[in-house]
Amino acid sequence: MKNPPYQRRLVGAKPKIGVRPVIDGRLGGIRESLEETTMAMAQQVALFFHENLRHADGTAVECIIADSCIGGVAEAAMAADKFEREGVGVSLTVTPCWCYGTETIDMNPHTPKAIWGFNGTERPGAVYLAAALAGHNQKGLPAFGIYGKDVKDTGDTTIPEDVQVKLLRFAKAGLAVASMRGKSYLSIGSVSMGIAGSIVDAGFFESFLGMRTEYVDSMEVLRRIEQGIFDQDEFEKAISWIKENCQEGTDFNPGDKQKSRNQKDSDWGFVAKMTIIIRDLMIGNPQLKAMGYGEEALGHNAIASGFQGQRQWTDFLPNGDFSEAILNSSFDWNGIRQPFVVATENDSLNGVSMLFGHLLSNTAQIFADVRTYWSPEAVERVTGYKLEGVAKDGFLHLINSGSCTLDGTGQQHQEGKPAMKPFWEISEREAQECLAATTWYPATLEYFRGGGYSSQFLTKGGMPVTMSRVNLIKGLGPVLQIAEGWTIDLPEEVNNTLDQRTDKTWPTTWFVPRLTGRGAFRDTYAVMANWGSNHGSISYGHIGADLITLASMLRIPVCMHNITEENIFRPSAWAAFGMEAEGADYRACQSYGTLY
Ligand SMILES: C[C@H](O)[C@@H](O)[C@@H](O)C(=O)CO
Numbered sequence: 001m002k003n004p005p006y007q008r009r010l011v012g013a014k015p016k017i018g019v020r021p022v023i024d025g026r027l028g029g030i031r032e033s034l035e036e037t038t039m040a041m042a043q044q045v046a047l048f049f050h051e052n053l054r055h056a057d058g059t060a061v062e063c064i065i066a067d068s069c070i071g072g073v074a075e076a077a078m079a080a081d082k083f084e085r086e087g088v089g090v091s092l093t094v095t096p097c098w099c100y101g102t103e104t105i106d107m108n109p110h111t112p113k114a115i116w117g118f119n120g121t122e123r124p125g126a127v128y129l130a131a132a133l134a135g136h137n138q139k140g141l142p143a144f145g146i147y148g149k150d151v152k153d154t155g156d157t158t159i160p161e162d163v164q165v166k167l168l169r170f171a172k173a174g175l176a177v178a179s180m181r182g183k184s185y186l187s188i189g190s191v192s193m194g195i196a197g198s199i200v201d202a203g204f205f206e207s208f209l210g211m212r213t214e215y216v217d218s219m220e221v222l223r224r225i226e227q228g229i230f231d232q233d234e235f236e237k238a239i240s241w242i243k244e245n246c247q248e249g250t251d252f253n254p255g256d257k258q259k260s261r262n263q264k265d266s267d268w269g270f271v272a273k274m275t276i277i278i279r280d281l282m283i284g285n286p287q288l289k290a291m292g293y294g295e296e297a298l299g300h301n302a303i304a305s306g307f308q309g310q311r312q313w314t315d316f317l318p319n320g321d322f323s324e325a326i327l328n329s330s331f332d333w334n335g336i337r338q339p340f341v342v343a344t345e346n347d348s349l350n351g352v353s354m355l356f357g358h359l360l361s362n363t364a365q366i367f368a369d370v371r372t373y374w375s376p377e378a379v380e381r382v383t384g385y386k387l388e389g390v391a392k393d394g395f396l397h398l399i400n401s402g403s404c405t406l407d408g409t410g411q412q413h414q415e416g417k418p419a420m421k422p423f424w425e426i427s428e429r430e431a432q433e434c435l436a437a438t439t440w441y442p443a444t445l446e447y448f449r450g451g452g453y454s455s456q457f458l459t460k461g462g463m464p465v466t467m468s469r470v471n472l473i474k475g476l477g478p479v480l481q482i483a484e485g486w487t488i489d490l491p492e493e494v495n496n497t498l499d500q501r502t503d504k505t506w507p508t509t510w511f512v513p514r515l516t517g518r519g520a521f522r523d524t525y526a527v528m529a530n531w532g533s534n535h536g537s538i539s540y541g542h543i544g545a546d547l548i549t550l551a552s553m554l555r556i557p558v559c560m561h562n563i564t565e566e567n568i569f570r571p572s573a574w575a576a577f578g579m580e581a582e583g584a585d586y587r588a589c590q591s592y593g594t595l596y
């Protein structure tokens with residue numbers, strides 16, 4: 001690691017956005033004439049962020065404005081001090097005028113940075129923007145340039161729409177970078193069935209994300225179950241909630257292998273305890289301290305985790321599907337709450353993709369196997385049905401053992417359409433509908449000898465979604481792949497025929513990527529063929545452009561995406577690496593090296 005990033009922020013403190021009003025330092029006329037306009041620009045943008053951004057826990061984003069306009073290096077240092085004290089994680093410089101490039105820039109190497117230069121004619125804000133960005137680029141401190149398309153008059157205090165889009169894209173990604181820094185990925189268990197993403201790579205987490213990796217043997221979950229190291233009252237609450245809200249499905253296991261009713265009831269208790277314990281391992285629980293377990297009460301400061309499950313645990317004990325599904329959802333027996341990020345099969349790289357999606361969209365994330373490409377020909381052969389509309393070029397079957405978020409049912413709504421929403425927008429009734437759309441089947445014993453329960457549902461069609469995935473490539477490092485598209489509905493008979501060819505106790509999402517006719521997006525088959533692993537993380541909404549901005553801040557090149565050129569927003573230095581955006585991205589990431 002080049003620079004230990006571990007910040008002095010308190011556990012749980014959220015990064016703030018620092019706003020830096022930069023000004024022409026010449027006193028005796030110029031500076032005085034600009035003070036008010038410059039500070040007003042900072043206040044206006046701070047208000048805009050405060051009103052339009054929320055942290056994933058639902059709290060509003062706080063902005064800190066430098067105490068004075070910054071006309072030179074002394075005031076730049078004062079602002080840096082204030083930002084350090086206040087826990088600023090992202091910095092935006094604003095100016096309507098000419099100022100002194102490198103004398104005023106933010107030089108903190110870990111803080112994502114952008115400069116908004118006002119597009120006016122009275123004073124040259126854009127000239128400063130160009131000079132300051134040249135300084136950033138010459139010094140190896142990437143910064144994003146924001147400059148409105150249309151000329152405005154001095155004193156115009158509206159933020160043009162094109163500027164708003166860039167401000168939000170930059171700030172969301174910057175906050176994601178700052179929110180991950182100093183937190184942990186908690187690996188519960190180790191490598192699952194040779195899935196490379198579960199070889200949790202500390203170097204990647206530390207150098208690229210500024211995160212720690214914590215490793216706990218699955219035995220710890222069993223110890224806490226056997227020794228009663230969990231909140232007994234919460235457990236009672238969980239069990240009665242499960243009885244009321246989780247419908248158990250038919251047991252499809254061969255009659256002589258099925259567990260008895262007593263064993264099944266005891267499995268429900270077991271998986272409820274597992275859920276509470278995995279959460280406690282991640283974030284701690286003050287209740288445990290009161291019970292005399294001070295060490296356990298602290299947790300592992302985890303912002304994401306993974307549970308190995310297969311095979312040693314699941315060959316022996318109830319599987320992790322229920323715990324993963326509930327933790328990844330926006331509700332449980334404690335009500336509607338922020339979803340956790342828990343990667344199935346401890347696939348930490350999919351966990352990272354889920355974490356990116358969660359921090360950018362504030363919603364729950366679908367974890368799935370990228371299972372099958374269904375060509376129109378194969379669908380017709382098997383069902384006699386000719387695909388049409390958005391699905392006419394085929395689709396992908398996304399399905400994993402039932403560990404997927406129940407938000408993935410698509411039973412929440414936005415403007416009357418199926419959606420997955422930030423938890424604070426989800427109504428009690430919508431949470432109930434997600435639960436009602438889910439059946440919990442006794443786990444398939446041929447896979448899961450220890451039993452447990454897998455969630456089964458069918459994702460509603462018509463949701464815009466983005467599938468993404470981080471892969472580690474020897475000799476290259478991490479790369480990110482992104483496919484925007486939609487969930488689709490199939491006619492009921494077609495759905496049943498295709499779904500029942502495979503694991504019928506697991507949740508199904510039918511996904512159509514948006515094709516571009518080029519490269520990995522020339523057809524749906526090519527999307528499947530170019531996917532870099534067995535898993536993908538699926539986020540509600542089209543967030544590909546936000547993911548690209550985030551990846552550039554983390555110096556993770558994007559190897560595959562279907563985002564249109566005008567939506568790609570990366571630091572200004574990327575342009576210096578060539579006009580072909582993908583190649584330039586690789587060269588820039590390599591040249592800057594890891595953030596930490
Ligand atoms: C039960 C099986 O082992 C599944 O878990 C398997 O198909 C996977 O999910 C592989 O990613």
Ligand SMILES: [Mn+2]
Binds near residue numbers: 344345368535
């Ligand atoms: Mn899997």
